[in-house]
Amino acid sequence: MGRGKIEIKRIENSSNRQVTYSKRRNGIIKKAKEISVLCDSQVSVIIFSTSGKMHEFCSPSITLSDILEQYHKLSGKRLWDAKHEHLDNEINRIKKENDNMQIELRHLKGDDITTLNYKELMVLEEALTNGISALKTKQMELVRMMRKHNEMIEEENQNLQFKLRQLQLDPMDTGGNHVMESHGQGMYDHQAGVANYEACHSQMPPPPFAFRLQPMQPNLQDHF
Template sequence: MGRGKIEIKRIENSSNRQVTYSKRRNGLIKKAKEISVLCDAQVSVIIFANSGKIHEFCSPSTTLVDMLDQYHKLSGKRLWDAKHEHLENEISGVKKENDLMQIELRHLKGEDISTLTYKDLMVLEEALENGVSALKAKQMEFVRMMRKHNEMVEEENQNLQFKLKQLHLETMDDNVMGTSTHPHHQGVYDHHHGAAAATAGDYEAQMHHPFAFRVQPMQPNLQERF
């Protein structure tokens, strides 16, 4: 039995419709490739899915733009509407404006000014002076910001040094207090203090005693008798 004839109408089932679209799209692109190779023909295929996704094929020896230009020339029909023509004009205007800006930039650099008139040179000089003034103002603003930043850093540094000094003094005070209040240290301190006091008292007593100091002669038989 031969294949049954399929009625050409929209497939209502979304899954079946997507499967049919994928199969037939691939078939069209395959046929386009085959006729391009077998017949040395220039072929271009553009397919848009209902989701907006584009699928295309163009013969390797040409581009899609060349194919459209050739179609315009041979058929006399243009695929560009008024919106696209307006966009093309806008692009041309942007290109011209860019060219003028490039010329002005070269003039500001001092290039290609031999053809300028006196009036043009005056305008250029005024623009350069305004630019220099704006540049100096920006530099002064930057200097003020850097100076303020340095002052803040210096002030913070001084505060840190003061806090560090205070912490050092507090640490020394704590060490002194800990040494004097420790029982062992206190006993050592009292012992030495008492020994020093006793030595001082003996020295004072000897100074007041009439026979505190005696001269010991070299010969024992020569000792004085009192």
């Protein structure tokens, strides 16, 4: 008994629909591989499921972009609008610019310069000269900044050493400076004045003893 024909319409049952999709998808991709190998043809297949998952096959000897380009030439139809074409041109421009920058970088490193002519070598020399000049300017700026920073550190170090010496000479003088007072046209140093006063009085002889006579008591007179 032969197989009956299946009516081509949407399968309502979701489980049966998913099973049929998997079987038919694998069958289409298998047939595309077979015709590509048996007939040496260029085949590309793209299948999207209802969930958006993509399955594809393309002949090993060609890419999908090449097949699309051939389709554009033979059919005269574009698969994308002018906006997408502009983006494609922009991508190609950026790729080309990147390739040129890679070449210039190799030239600046001294690689692949044997094929350059005289004019190109002059342009390369000018670029290197400008780069060296900018590098030296930046280097001198950094040297000046470091020198100024070192001078500030040295000045601060000297101030700290001066304050330390003052504290060692006079620990009681927390300010590290003598207190000066103005008297007329000169300045009077309190600390020096106290020191002179103590030195002068240390050399003077002690004062004589002073005796105080008490009045005679009456009871003592009776005994004598």
